[in-house]
Amino acid sequence: MLVIACLKQVPDTTQVQIDPVTNTLVRDGIPFIVNPYDTHALEETLRLKYSHGLKSVALSMGPPNAEATLRKALALGVDRSILLSDRAYGGADTLSTSNVLAAAIRKLGESEEVGLVFCGKQTIDGDTAQVGPGIAVRLGFSQLTLVDRIEKLDLDAKTITVRRKLEGRYEIVEARLPAMITVVRELNRPRYPTVPMRLASAKAEVESWSNEQLQLDVNSVGLKGSPTWVSRIFSPERQEGEIIGDGMNDPVAAARLLLDRLVQGDMLSV
Numbered sequence: 001m002l003v004i005a006c007l008k009q010v011p012d013t014t015q016v017q018i019d020p021v022t023n024t025l026v027r028d029g030i031p032f033i034v035n036p037y038d039t040h041a042l043e044e045t046l047r048l049k050y051s052h053g054l055k056s057v058a059l060s061m062g063p064p065n066a067e068a069t070l071r072k073a074l075a076l077g078v079d080r081s082i083l084l085s086d087r088a089y090g091g092a093d094t095l096s097t098s099n100v101l102a103a104a105i106r107k108l109g110e111s112e113e114v115g116l117v118f119c120g121k122q123t124i125d126g127d128t129a130q131v132g133p134g135i136a137v138r139l140g141f142s143q144l145t146l147v148d149r150i151e152k153l154d155l156d157a158k159t160i161t162v163r164r165k166l167e168g169r170y171e172i173v174e175a176r177l178p179a180m181i182t183v184v185r186e187l188n189r190p191r192y193p194t195v196p197m198r199l200a201s202a203k204a205e206v207e208s209w210s211n212e213q214l215q216l217d218v219n220s221v222g223l224k225g226s227p228t229w230v231s232r233i234f235s236p237e238r239q240e241g242e243i244i245g246d247g248m249n250d251p252v253a254a255a256r257l258l259l260d261r262l263v264q265g266d267m268l269s270v
């Protein structure tokens, strides 16, 4: 049975710049990283590989340089890494991204049963959190979002029990496999590759699938398959802060007041 991690290569957010004319990302010269939530998706994929004997696959749709993301996954121990890259996939919104990723998962399922697909809860650039659910809907998989703990995976009964981290509460849910799971940071602590694994991965093959392999209608992918587009990107204006307490004269009381407000607003758990 296969367990798949979907990994997106994203710009290092501290350095993102937007082209003011086209409203698209200025990609030249920016360092890229694996979307942080996706490192947790990959870690869980590896844990299930070793604990349940599943075969693991890392998938990414992106330009050729996204290969670096997939090589990192190989260095960490994933069995296969596949880059979905084609000129036709450029300019994709979440709908067409989900179409391509779902098609690749469907294709993998032709030769081996897919049990689980892990995605991050969202990306740090697009931030829509739509791609994971988009994949689940297209494949008819159970959909479990915001998961912070895998309680039980029963491969004989083909069920999984997880804990979902919702605002102010947790939810334990059991679902039938195959399932698509989006994960939050609390799920696990991602491992680092050892030096020998890093060296071995430099020679390992990152597979590349173009649209020739996936055979998708070119009108359903990339810019042509994207019914949404960005008309403007801007930073929200900062609102004036509210002064609470007598901060300058009594910083300890002010800190206590601030803590109380954060807890009351459910922004901190204590």
Ligand SMILES: Cc1cc2nc3c(=O)[nH]c(=O)nc-3n(C[C@H](O)[C@H](O)[C@H](O)COP(=O)(O)OP(=O)(O)OC[C@H]3O[C@@H](n4cnc5c(N)ncnc54)[C@H](O)[C@@H]3O)c2cc1C
Pocket (backbone or CB within 6 Å): 006, 007, 008, 009, 024, 035, 037, 038, 041, 059, 060, 061, 062, 090, 091, 092, 093, 094, 095, 097, 101, 118, 119, 120, 121, 122, 123, 125, 126, 127, 128, 129, 130, 131, 132, 228, 229, 230
């Ligand atoms: C209206 C609109 C227009 C856009 N136009 C463009 C454009 O012109 N050019 C452009 O480059 N981008 C564009 N984007 C961004 C593009 O949609 C996203 O890069 C992509 O669709 C994923 O969306 P997201 O980043 O919000 O993912 P989310 O839904 O936040 O991601 C959730 C999870 O899905 C998985 N995932 C997401 N994307 C990928 C991927 N590519 N490969 C593997 N796993 C993935 C990851 O596990 C991730 O953690 C646009 C986005 C929107 C909303």
